[in-house]
Structure formats: C-alpha cells, structure tokens
C-alpha cells in the first residue's frame with residue numbers, strides 16, 4: 001500500500017525528479033573533473049619554463065567547476081530534498097485519513113504512542129531514505145564511476161586496482177552491519193512508542209495518579225521504559241559506530257599503497273607528479289561516498305524498517321462495511337430493531353439479545369437499566385461503529401446496511417457518556433470547527449442546554465479556551481457543552497447517553513423541558529439511570545443483561561411493579577432521605 005503510494009508520488013513528480021537527478025549527476029560529474037585539472041596545473045608548474053597563460057586557463061577551469069558545482073547542487077537539493085519533504089507531508093496526510101476511517105476496534109487494539117510513532121518517526125525515516133540518502137547514493141555512484149574511470153584510464157590501471165583492493169571488503173562489511181542496524185532500529189521504534197504512550201497516559205491521567213499517590217511507581221515504570229529505549233539506542237549505536245572507523249582504516253591502507261607504489265612510479269617517471277597528486281585527490285574524492293555508504297545503508301535500512309511498519313498499518317482495512325450507494329440520504333428518524341442481537345468483536349457473550357423495538361419519528365424513547373445492561377451498545381449501534389447483521393436494524397424502513405454511514409452520522413447526533421471536549425474555544429467545541437452556525441445559533445444551543453450563563457461568566461465568553469491550555473469545566477458543565485454541540489446540529493435523531501448524570505435535578509428538569517419544546521416532532525433517545533430523566537418519554541424500555549425486560553410508559557411501568565418500579569422506589573426513598 002505504502003509502496004504504491006510512493007510510486008504514485010514519484011509519477012506525479014516525475015518532472016522535478018528527472019530534472020533534479022540530471023542536475024545531481026551533472027554536479028557530481030563536474031566535481032570529479034577537479035583532480036584532473038589540478039594534476040595538469042601541477043605538471044605545468046613543475047617544468048622549468050612556466051607557461052603562465054596555461055596556468056591561468058586551469059585556474060579559470062577550477063573557478064568554473066566551483067560555480068557549476070554550486071549551481072547544480074543548489075538546483076538538485078531544492079528539487080530532490082524538497083520532493084522528499086512533500087512526500088513526507090503527503091504520507092502523513094494519507095496516514096491521518098487512514099486513521100480517521102478506522103473503527104473503535106482498531107484503536108482499542110493499538111497503543112496511542114505507537115500510532116503517534118507511525119505519524120512522526122516512521123514517516124520521517126521514509127523521507128530520509130527517499131531524500132538525503134538517495135541523493136548521497138546517486139552522488140556517490142557518479143563520483144566513483146567518473147573518478148575510477150579517470151584513475152584507470154588517465155593514470156594507471158594497475159595502481160588503481162591495487163589501491164582500490166579494500167573497497168569490496170568495505171561493501172560486504174557495510175551490508176552485513178546494515179542488516180543488524182535494521183533489526184535494532186525496529187526495536188528502537190517499538191521502545192519509542194512504548195515511552196510516548198506512557199508519557200501521554202501520565203499527562204492525561206495526572207489527576208488520578210496524584211489522587212492515588214502513584215507518582216513514585218509511575219516514575220519507576222517510566223525509568224524502566226527510558227532505560228529500555230536508551231539500551232536499544234546504544235545497541236544500535238554500537239553497530240553503526242563500527243562502520244566509519246572500519247572504512248577509514250581500510251582507506252588508509254589505500255593511501256599508504258598509493259604513497260609506496262605511486263611514489264615509486266613518479267621516481268621511475270612512469271607517471272608525472274601531477275598524475276600522482278590527481279590520483280591522491282581521486283582517492284580522497286571516492287573516500288567520501290564510500291564512507292557515506294555506511295550512512296546511506298543505515299538510513300536506508302531504517303527507512304525500509306519504517307516502510308514495513310507503515311505498510312502493515314496501511315494494510316489494515318476499515319472494518320466497517322459502508323453501503324454501496326454513495327449518494328447521501330436525508331433520514332427522518334423512524335427506527336426499528338427486529339430480533340437484533342449484538343456481540344462485540346472482542347467479547348465472548350452477547351451484549352444485546354433479541355431486541356424488538358419500533359420508534360416512530362417524533363417519539364421519545366427512554367432507556368433505563370443497570371450498569372452494563374447494554375444501553376450504550378443499543379444506542380451506538382445506530383451509528384454503525386461496528387458491522388451489523390443485515391435485516392435487523394431499519395431506519396425509515398431501509399436496512400441500516402444500505403444507508404451510507406455518512407448519511408447516518410450526519411442525520412443523527414449523540415451526546416456520548418464519556419463526553420470529550422477539545423483543547424480549543426467553547427465556540428469551536430460547540431460548533432465543531434464549522435463556520436455554518438451563526439452567533440445566534442450558538443447562543444440558542446447553549447441556552448437550551450443551560451450552559452449559556454456559565455459561558456458568559458468565563459473571561460472570554462464563547463472564545464474561552466478549554467482543557468490543557470485554558471479553563472477546566474466541571475463534570476456537569478462539560479456535559480452541557482456536549483449537549484449544546486448535539487443540539488446545534490438539529491439532528492433527526494438525538495441520543496443523550498446518560499448526559500444529565502452530573503447535573504442537579506433542577507437543571508435536569510429545565511434541560512428536559514427545553515428539549516421537549518425544541519425537539520417537538522423529532523426522534524429522541526434518552527438513556528439514564530435516574531427515572532426523572534425518562535419519565536416523560538413516549539415509551540420506556542428497561543434493559544437487563546442485554547434484553548428488554550419491561551416496556552411501556554412511566555404510568556404503565558409503575559403499575560407493572562417490576563424492575564422499573566423497584567428502581568423508582570429506591571430513587572424516591574433516596575430523594576426523601
């Protein structure tokens with residue numbers, strides 16, 4: 001998947017890549033001309049009668065080489081390294097899009113730190129491979145070809161072969177070390193994701209950690225993870241730090257051999273002094289790319305390891321099957337469940353059992369039941385966060401599986417039990433970063449959810465920052481901001497999942513009163529633990545271990561004297577005590 005994306009990216013940018021690579025080859029070629037001209041100039045200087053004009057021509061060539069090398073390098077670096085940055089940006093965007101398509105199951109199976117590592121470290125390693133490492137490799141190959149050709153052809157073949165003898169050994173050695181680095185780098189990445197996961201969890205849960213005086217044990221855990229990442233980094237450094245010294249020692253052998261054999265050849269007048277100097281310069285020139293073979297292989301191996309990790313993550317298909325017809329549908333809010341069962345992919349037992357329920361448009365359904373009885377599962381199944389069996393859930397008479405997920409989620413709104421607010425302004429939290437709502441819409445929604453007065457009390461009103469960078473809201477205030485977010489959408493179906501649990505009974509009564517007026521003619525589902533939140537509903541169902549055990553209006557259920565009546569009595573008694 002990632003390989004394909006990279007290929008597509010190359011195709012899209014083939015012009016800049018082609019020009020970049022041509023300039024890269026030109027720049028290396030021009031650099032490789034330098035020793036030859038230097039050698040020629042030295043030969044001119046060593047004759048008794050110096051030909052000044054010839055020396056000046058050589059100086060002019062050297063200046064031309066420098067300017068040419070500057071221009072060519074400037075162009076290719078801008079194109080090739082610039083493209084690598086664009087590739088990084090492109091991949092990161094695709095990964096984020098991919099993450100957005102994944103269902104809750106995907107996130108519960110993976111650690112957040114791991115997902116962050118993909119988006120930052122792995123993508124950056126891929127960029128390094130297709131940018132600087134590729135550039136170094138091409139530059140090195142051209143420099144080596146031109147230099148070795150000039151050494152053999154213009155100077156001496158035997159001398160070249162002898163001095164370059166250590167190179168095959170260097171190549172074999174660096175390849176072997178490269179493999180070891182790849183394995184160790186994977187371990188570094190894994191440890192990085194573990195540690196970033198820990199840091200994230202600690203920042204998020206700092207209040208619980210402090211309340212339970214867990215700081216020292218958390219520090220201990222962190223130290224273990226920190227030691228692991230440091231150890232894995234050290235083990236990688238141990239392998240990679242072998243590369244440069246081994247290459248440098250091998251090259252010293254080449255220089256010594258050139259000094260002995262080449263020096264003798266100068267004395268025997270087999271080659272000129274200029275050739276000897278040029279040969280030495282060629283050796284120095286090819287030393288750089290050969291030394292960087294190690295680095296290139298290092299970066300390449302890391303990039304390949306990261307590409308492998310990214311491929312694995314891109315291969316994960318969105319688990320939710322969307323309807324084939326892509327055109328969006330306006331939904332009115334007639335809901336029906338027929339013999340509906342539900343089992344979570346990771347669970348062993350059913351969370352919902354044989355649910356039969358009809359909720360016509362404009363009606364309000366109350367759901368009550370003990371904790372874990374399946375209330376949230378029943379309500380969220382309407383958002384298709386998991387695959388549902390066909391022929392079991394119908395919206396406006398249509399099977400839920402034939403309705404595009406986008407239409408479902410656009411027409412419905414839920415105030416989730418674990419409401420989540422972004423570290424942004426109250427305004428953005430309510431409008432969900434959309435510009436379609438006017439100030440009046442914002443005020444209406446917040447008045448109806450009874451958060452308006454609190455917002456006016458904050459320093460910057462609707463522009464007040466929440467969360468990490470701003471004020472923290474109380475549990476009840478958070479719930480009401482979440483309700484405002486759902487109300488402003490004016491959805492066909494509104495679901496409140498235990499959304500009034502943290503507000504006092506007077507506020508609850510008032511919000512319910514507002515909802516009744518505002519949501520007239522629209523479908524509502526209210527999940528609650530308190531009878532007072534559902535008593536006014538057109539129908540109330542009582543869930544017990546995933547099954548509907550009682551149903552009816554408040555009056556009917558009280559008369560039935562079952563579980564509902566029991567809960568009612570307990571809450572009345574609590575109210576009186």
Ligand SMILES: Nc1ncnc2c1ncn2[C@@H]1O[C@H](COP(=O)(O)OP(=O)(O)OP(=O)(O)O)[C@@H](O)[C@H]1O
Nearest residue numbers: 344346347351370371372373374375376377378417
């Ligand atoms: N993601 C999940 N994976 C596996 N099992 C789950 C998952 N979410 C919930 N369950 C299980 O499904 C059952 C019903 O859970 P659900 O959240 O619907 O209960 P609930 O009635 O909303 O409870 P509460 O009143 O505490 O909110 C529980 O037994 C729970 O353990």
Ligand SMILES: [Mg+2]
Nearest residue numbers: 375376377417
């Ligand atoms: Mg729940």
